[in-house]
Amino acid sequence: MVCPSCQFWPQFCFCLICMCGCFAEVRYSVPEEMRKGSVIGNVARDLGIDMSELMRRNARVVAEESRQFCELRAETGLLLASERMDREELCAQSVHCKLQFQLLLENPLKVYSLLLDVQDINDNSPAFDNGQIELELLESTVLGRRFPLESARDPDIGANSVHHYQLSENEYFALEMNTQMDNNAYPELVLKKPLDRESKADHFLTLSGVDGGRPSRSGTASIHIHVLDANDNIPVFSQSVYKVSIEENSSKGSVLVKLNATDLDSGIYGVVSYSFSHVPDKTRGILEVDPVTGEVRIKGALDYEEASSHELDVQAKDGGGQSSHCKLIIDVIDVNDNAPVIAVKSASSSVPEDAAPGTMVALLHVYDLDIGGRVICKLSDDVPFKLVSEVKNYFMLVIDGRLDREKCTHYNITVTAVDAGTPPLFSSKTVAITVTDINDNPPIFRHANYSVQFAENQPQGTPVIKIKADDADEGQNARILYSLSEDSALYLSINTETGEIFTIRPFDYEVSTHFYAQAMARDGGRPSFTSTCTIRIYITDMNDNPPVVLYPVQFDGYVADDIVPRAAPAGYLVTKVVAVDADAGHNAWLSYRIVKATQPNLFSIGLHCGEIRTLRPFAEDDEIKHAVLVSVNDNGPESLSATATINIMTENDLPVIDELFARGIEESHTRNDLILYLILALAGVSSLFLVLIISVIYMKLCKHRYMYRSTANLPIFPPTCGPPGYSDVSRFNTLQKDDRFNSFLTTGSWRGDFRFGSDFIDFDMQNKIGTSVHVDGRSATRAKLLVPHKF
Secondary structure: OOOHHHHOOOOOEEEEEOOOOOOEEEEEEEEOOOOOEEEEHHHHHHHHOHHHHHHOOOOOEEEEOOOOOEEEEOOOOOOEOOOOOOOOHHHHOOOEEEEEEEEOOOOOOEEEEEEEEEEEOOOOEEEEOOEEEEEEEEEEOOOOEEEEEEOOEOOHHHHHHHHEEEOOOOOEEEEEEEEOOOEEEEEEEEEEEOOOOOOOEEEEEEHHHHOOOOOOOOEEEEEEEEOOOOOOOOOOOOOEEEEEEEEEOOOOEEEEEOOOOOOOOOOOHOOOOEEEEOOOOOOOOOEOOOOOOOEEOOOOOOOOOOEEHHHHEEEEOOOOOEEEEEEEEEEEOOOOOOOOOOEEEEEEOEEEEEOHHHHHEEEEEEEEEEEEEEEEEEEOOOOEEEEEEOOOEEEEEEEEOOOOOOOOOOOEEEEEEEOOOOOOOOOEEEEEEEEEEOOOOEEOOOOOOOEEEEEEOOOOOEEEOOEEEEEOOHHHHOEEEEEEOHHHHHOOOOOOOOEEEEEEOOOOOOOEEEEEEEEEEEEEEOOEEEEEEEEEEEEEOOOOOOEEEEEEEEOOOOOOOEEEEEEEEOOOOEEEEEEOOOOOOHHHHOOOEEEEEEEOOOOOEEEOOEEEOOOOOOOOOOOOOEEEEEEEEEEOOOEEEEEEEEEEEOOOOOOOOOHHOOOHHHHHHHHHHHHHHHHHHHHHHHHHHHHHHHHHHHHHHHHHHHHOOOOOOOOOOOOOOEEEOOOOOOOOOOOOOOOOOOOOOOOOOOOOOOOOOHHHEEEEEEEEOOOEEEOOOOOOEEOOOOOOOOO
16 A cells, blocks of 8 residues: 555656766665556666667666565666565664665676665554553652653654654643653653542543654553552662673573662562563564563574664563663674575576687676675586676676587586685585587597408398497487498498498409498588498309310310320320319319210329329220210319310320320329328318418419420410400409419429410411410419410
């Protein structure tokens, strides 16, 4: 309810005071009991701030204390009352009642001081603590005797407080005012006419206290005067004013002061009892007085911040009803009993990890309710933040270093405020800050190089390998998509989400033994980051190629005859079957066997070299022409084979060449021993790698051990014996497109081998030159073969 006296306020006053060049102070004078929503003033106009600035910079009004009596309408710049302001509740009997507020503007931070001077209105009536005043007066009381009465209390101040007193009309008593040492006026009842108990034993009067407001308010108390027989002395205090100082929060039961009043009467009229005649609201329940001893003790908690002093009226009353009064003043001494207060006025719950140093994440208001409360603030250790104070009691929490979400995603920053008291008190406040992710980390493959062995001839869509990349970011920034380079897209496909790689077409070991692919991982950030890895796919050989017979050459079923002397002895080299296998390793090891012959037990063939020799001399009754069917098998898990037909014709006039048999038997024994050793070696090892090493070492030894010997009459292979394009890309099979070697001699028949040349003329293949290979099953060689002009 607003007092009607508010209508006499023509307008609210304000004044603008610049302070220190960093913030300004605006002072408004307002009446108490303003209605909620009433306009106090135009802050934007008074401070010269554009209203758009108020909106943009998040302007708001904050109070020093917990209650917020006013609010700011940023869109209009008006300062409005947000709740009822009762001056008596806020400031009691203080002459000046001021409320301090701050106007905060952010980005950049600026603080303006707002001071509300709450003016009193006459909204309280005078009141007597004891509405019934009992007095007992002796009939012998002399005229002019004064009897102090209880003063009326009015929470209002100035002209609105108690102005004067009125006494109801009577013929015995008059009302006069007296003044205490502190200039406080109180009423006294003055006896104007002698009392006569026999004529009138009781007198009933009305005392009224009237304030000076317009209109005025009043309060009354009833006075009952009982006329007694003689009690002509009143209690007298040893001091008219008692003043004592004591620290706040003193223990309950402590004695503050002992009052002393004496009465010269004897008996019941000389017994004095003590009591508080008036206890202010702020003192109620804090102090008590012993009615017999007059000791004033602490009953409740003294708090300097609630009230720095207490004033009480103490009454001493004798047994005859005579009383006197004194003033008790208690000054409360401040001690450091209040910890600093940390109030978070503004805070950002999250901040991006690329936020620049100096960015404000929170605004703190730190203050101490004790006198001269100087406060020091500090942060918890090892956090990339610091406190910056540009305005008194306000601290900005700003970034002081580089944030990295991958190292720390959340900070619980503890702000500790310590006052300067003895002992010092402190308080803490935790500000939670979450670091949000930005795309600052590229995907990283778990392996820079992936290697995998993959069998040839696998169908389309066969899984090859799964690659994986990790990204330290989160969310969309960590979403990874995989891709392959363009040159790999002809052979491989990749699942962009999982990184699984599949074949698009089958691999052929005979075309390529290995394949390199490059994969890329790209994250989903903006801008995105990429990384690459290399995938090495080594194709393993499958036994998918049968042996191919290079010699003897067969054209449309026609096979040329190999001519051997009729007088050839046992062990004579007749010819040699030459075959190749496009596979590699074990799959390319060839073995030769005679499946069928025109005359059994006449010819034998080397198991691994393919050399056909005579088992015995030719007899007279042996046929002139022989046909031998030879089977060539590879060494694969499921062996593949090829057959070759060799036509052998004996001729009487053909001379016997010694080099084809003279040392053949000896070399045959050496070869047989070597085969035995090789079989034992293969049985003793479990790794193909060791077998290959032994073969390479053996090839090198053979190359240096044997010389190439040329004989004019040895059979020579034509260049077209093998199909074009046969090659061994693994360097371990029986055929390559490499002509770095001019010749090779098989182990076990260095005299009975073939001569190699560089050109050839044969029947209908005149002037054709080709490349073919000679293989003996235990070693791989390359050579250019020269076929003779005629057989």
